[in-house]
Amino acid sequence: MAxxxxxxxxxxxxxxIKHVVPFSMGRSKVRVWDAGCAMGPEPYSLAIMxxxxxxxxxxxxxxxxxxxxxxxxxxGEIIRKGVYSYEELQRAPRDLFEKYFKPADEKGFYEVxxxxxxxxxxxxxxxxxxxxxxxxxxxxxxxxVLLHFQQSERIEVIRMFHNALTAGGYFATEQTQxxxxxxxxxxxxxxxxxxxxxxxxxxx
Numbered sequence: 001m002a003x004x005x006x007x008x009x010x011x012x013x014x015x016x017i018k019h020v021v022p023f024s025m026g027r028s029k030v031r032v033w034d035a036g037c038a039m040g041p042e043p044y045s046l047a048i049m050x051x052x053x054x055x056x057x058x059x060x061x062x063x064x065x066x067x068x069x070x071x072x073x074x075x076g077e078i079i080r081k082g083v084y085s086y087e088e089l090q091r092a093p094r095d096l097f098e099k100y101f102k103p104a105d106e107k108g109f110y111e112v113x114x115x116x117x118x119x120x121x122x123x124x125x126x127x128x129x130x131x132x133x134x135x136x137x138x139x140x141x142x143x144x145v146l147l148h149f150q151q152s153e154r155i156e157v158i159r160m161f162h163n164a165l166t167a168g169g170y171f172a173t174e175q176t177q178x179x180x181x182x183x184x185x186x187x188x189x190x191x192x193x194x195x196x197x198x199x200x201x202x203x204x
Contacts, residue, residue, distance in 0.1 A: 005088045006041045007096075009143060009174065013049055015194040016172040020139045021053045023168065030054075030062045031137045033164065035127060036145035037066035040079040040120070041088055044112050046141065047119045048100050059119070065133050067125035079122040082112035127157050132164035140165060143174045151180065158183045165199045172196050 007013070024030045032050075034043040043066035051059045068075050083104045089097060101110040123133050127145065140161045146154045158180065161171050171187065173195045179187060187197035 004038050004041050005090075006084070006092045007045045008042065008091075012143065012172060012174065012194055012196075013046060015191050015196050016139065016141065016170060017046075017049055017053055019190060019196060019198070020170050021050065023170065024054065024062075024138050025058065027138065028061060029136075030058070031134065031166075032062065032064045033133060033137045033140045034064055034066045035125075035133075035140060035142040035161075037068050037075070037079070037122070039075055040066065040082070040122075041084065042066075042141075042143070043079070043120045044082065044116060047116050048096055051100075051116060051119075052096070059115075062119050064120045065123055065137075066120050067123045067133050069126050070124045073124075076122040076124065079120060080117075082117045082120075083109050084112075085109055127160075128153060130156055130160050132160055135164055136166045137164050137169055138166055139170045139172070141172045143172070143177075146173060146177050155180050155182050159186070162186045162199060167199065169199045170196060171199070 034046060037043045043064050047064055050062060054062065066079060070076065086108050089101065089110055100113050100116055102113060104111040125133050142161065146157065149157065165171065175195055177195060179189065179197060186200055188200050190196050190198050
């Protein structure tokens with residue numbers, strides 16, 4: 001398993017949030033799917049950054065479904081506890097570290113504060129099942145996962161994401177993962193310097 005850390009790929013997170021937050025305002029439920037969440041730094045980073053931009057009352061309407069294939073059945077317990085080593089947190093901006101983490105019982109470890117922890121729900125899930133973890137998602141993020149799939153598999157997984165998004169919802173992936181040509185009619189590429197896409201129309 002590759003080592004991961006909090007606030008990785010900040011540019012992608014910031015670009016996505018710039019579009020997702022205005023789109024989310026006024027909604028009674030804001031549903032986000034982080035597909036391929038590993039041990040949790042990514043969905044918790046996303047939750048923290050959304051909390052900063054959405055405000056207290058709007059953030060209470062947010063649910064992040066963090067999913068991963070989790071072959072070893074370990075990710076769910078780690079995410080639910082929300083306890084991480086300082087090594088995983090040392091790149092966190094100091095103000096966010098002090099605001100959203102508290103010392104854990106074990107020396108050198110820190111725990112995500114409860115309001116952030118409650119916003120993230122873990123689900124074991126295989127993307128290649130092509131069955132989404134839910135529907136009407138405001139935002140779906142899938143980074144550093146699609147590159148492991150064959151091109152035909154990528155197309156079908158992205159089609160599944162499109163189906164799972166609410167009308168006008170957003171999809172983001174890493175900068176190097178370009179949208180397959182077959183899927184471009186289903187999305188609008190909304191930024192020039194990142195892979196942030198807005199859902200278009202009905203599935204074809």
